[in-house]
Amino acid sequence: MPETPLAFAPHDHSACSGNILARADALCCDGGLRLTPVRRRTLEILLETHKALGAYDVLERLAADGFGHQPPVAYRALEFLVEHGLAHRVRRLNAFAACMHPGEPHSPAFFICETCDSVAEAPVADVRQALDTAARKIGFSVERVNLEAVGRCPACSAR
Amino acid sequence: MPETPLAFAPHDHSACSGNILARADALCCDGGLRLTPVRRRTLEILLETHKALGAYDVLERLAADGFGHQPPVAYRALEFLVEHGLAHRVRRLNAFAACMHPGEPHSPAFFICETCDSVAEAPVADVRQALDTAARKIGFSVERVNLEAVGRCPACSAR
């Protein structure tokens, strides 16, 4: 069965985000990491929608919540989340999205709908493997990968 | 035989870039496009090295050559080249690289060496196909794709 990513499927979003937030709490607790108020709030903000948010959008929200007003506030929190696998950076959009599979090792690709701006993270282990193979053939050793596709999500295609 | 991309192989670079420039001329001529002086010079600049150049680096070079000093000068030329398949945008680096296969339909991935900054464009039709398959499974229709890997090139790995 093709697993439709949550971003493209109707679902109980508050359960969805609550779930991930709980997992983030657990992961940080286990890993001796500090999911401080700014960091946790930042993750909550990203989790509100299945879209990618720019650092300044996040900052605006944080500032409204009483946190600092300067860019580093947002960038630092986002950096923490990305570094520890709780969020991803979407280069194509200069933006950030909450990770939908925190803790699970996964090779994600991002599917960006240019009509509704939703961003889905889908596991694409086989694609990643194919890329690694291609890299090996040319003697390149891969550290990190960005796989991003722009197009139309199921809902927007239907219209 | 694994085709090592030019960027990672010793080669006669002036022949390499001259060749591509000639093909660019031909393509534009055929397609009724105008490879104007700024545009052609921009392509030449990109072709000087197998690295990606930022728009402002390109601009600096263009300005030194007597073209305009303002950002749009570079961005417009680069946009033209990208639009017509003569260059690629490397999102990971906020930079641009000359296309090594102008005119040929190809699904490139970019292999970015974080040690020497060289950027190789390698054809990865199979990777692209795997991604398209993954997209189809979730009902996403792909328009454009960015495949970018950061790591170490053969030469830098050897050291």
Next chain:
DNA sequence: CGAAGAATGTAATGTTATAACAATACTTGA
């Protein structure tokens, strides 16, 4: 407690990218 390190706040600045409009050059057709 008190020192060391982590995290946050803030100011300033650097970097990348685009909008808007004026001026010029090229093309086309009467």
Next chain:
DNA sequence: TCAAGTATTGTTATAACATTACATTCTTCG
């Protein structure tokens, strides 16, 4: 050829994204 329309370039200004540096506060742990 010349005028009208289009494409291209020049320039100003500003928007959007990101980092450096340093002061301050909070946590942890001896």
